[in-house]
Ligand code: ADP
């Protein structure tokens with residue numbers, strides 16, 4: 001559970017009922033997420049307006065759902081406008097970069113909870129699980145809607161053309177401060193600037209701290225972002 005001080009006591013997820021699919025609202029209720037946290041209250045509506053987001057909020061503030069909820073909602077929106085047999089339904093629309101295998105498992109678990117009522121519509125692949133050969137088969141045959149990966153594995157699969165991001169709509173760098181301090185910055189840079197991405201997509205940079213590296217990545221990854229800096233009193 002998040003720290004009570006980080007929960008928006010005046011808001012409920014029902015406030016989002018005009019923008020969130022009922023399947024997501026039911027999953028949030030099952031997870032026991034009665035009220036959004038502050039970062040979720042601020043980020044979710046703005047993300048659904050397609051704004052790039054830089055969110056700095058401390059560990060435990062609910063940043064995972066702050067980006068996963070809009071990412072899933074946007075995929076549901078995109079699919080709703082496509083006919084059942086349209087091949088464009090099967091495309092990777094979201095990439096979530098995390099610093100470690102453990103974190104990719106945590107984000108995967110979080111997403112599975114959110115997708116409890118729409119896992120027939122939205123498929124997730126965690127690239128940190130399984131062997132490369134297994135992944136290559138899965139990725140080539142399934143085009144999962146959401147891919148979770150460490151930067152190095154995502155870059156390798158992009159370079160071998162196993163993973164295609166030509167339909168990418170949402171690009172998330174979670175734990176951006178850790179990703180960069182773990183020496184992944186060159187891989188992240190190459191993913192952004194190696195010609196793998198479409199012209200237009202939305203970026204999320206989520207971080208517990210603002211480091212110089214995060215500031216530098218902000219310039220590369222974000223266009224006219226909304227900057228959410230919460231808990232200034234923590235500094
Ligand atoms: P962060 O990424 O900011 O460190 P997490 O997304 O991991 O935070 O969330 C911290 C904890 O709070 C997790 O156990 C998560 O399931 C829980 N949580 C997140 N949002 C809510 C919410 N709105 N209501 C109740 N619990 C929540």
Ligand code: MG
Nearest residue numbers: 063064174175
């Ligand atoms: Mg987190």
